[in-house]
């Protein structure tokens with residue numbers, strides 16, 4: 001297990017990532033992790049998130065995007081799917 005003491009910085013926008021401890025994923029099923037919480041970039045201006053809308057529409061015709069997510073247990077980053085700017089914000093435990 002990696003010991004991350006400080007909140008990591010999003011590599012796409014340079015903002016601090018938030019701790020997220022929700023359990024519900026909008027697309028469900030295919031994403032698994034063992035961590036108690038994840039780090040997610042909830043910056044609405046994050047280029048990764050901003051570009052995601054077009055990418056999802058062009059590839060899947062879905063009005064959805066994804067945010068930059070880091071699993072502190074493995075140190076791996078993954079896309080974190082969201083359907084709106086406010087989606088899943090209730091899972092944030094620490095800004």
Ligand SMILES: [Zn+2]
Nearest residue numbers: 010013041046
């Ligand atoms: Zn970001």
